[in-house]
Amino acid sequence: MSTNFDGDKALVAAVLNGNRLALHQLIDQHQRLVTTMIHRIIDNPMDREELCQDIFLKVYDKLDEFKFQSKLSTWIATIAYRAALNHLNKKKVDFSELDNIAYQMGIENDKAEVDDFTAFVHKLIDQLPIQYRNVLTLYYVEGFSYPEIVEITNMPEGTVKNYLYRAKEKLRNLTEPYLNTELEGYGPRK
């Protein structure tokens, strides 16, 4: 499919004019962002796909309300985040606190998993409470700035920074012993 709408404004204008190719492009451009966010929040794969579709339907319905006060991706991420939280609220999912989470991964028993450090870290992230997972994903994977994450999550900037710091510390504590072996030459951490 050859579509070429340069910039958010041209793309949004084309979608609002009923251009299906533009809508296709808009969805394709933001599919990875929405899918990654939903994947971090929702566990059930069937729910994920339906929710992704619902999010883009909502984006289409509300597109005429988008006033370019933020980036299109930030606005779509906001819709995705709220839709995912509403979904969890409907399912009555418990938002556990970070310190109460029991990390049950068989780290010692699964050497292969630890060998692939990135996969190991992402598996650990999936065990963090939802709000921590989200902040980590939005900041590191999607590259959103603090003000953008504030807009998406509606959390104060201090809370966002705190979640990010605590999540990273938790990951550091969990992964550091396994990384020491990889970082040979620097010696074990005392």
Next chain:
Amino acid sequence: MAHENKYEEKLIEALKDRPDIEMHADLANNVIQRIEVKEIGESMVRTRVLWFANVAFLVAAVVSILIFIDFNTLFKVSEYLPWIGVTIATIGGWTLVEKRFSHHNRSTI
């Protein structure tokens, strides 16, 4: 300190690495399909509402004219003014309903 930095670097590198998530095949087509089904449904509702509004206003207009003619034979011209008002309001109302249900259609390609 070097260890700290090296560790930090390694962790952030892992965090920034996009998790291997399978994308839903045909997401865009599925969404567009759902939008089209929704718009067809809305269009059908709109057509029905317009049809009923047309019939209702036509009936109201006919009744108004009949009352107007009847009153014309019974009363003086000054008495006809309210019925002229009713007729104008009927036509105006019909126009408004049609406008309300005819706009905001993005389904054309």
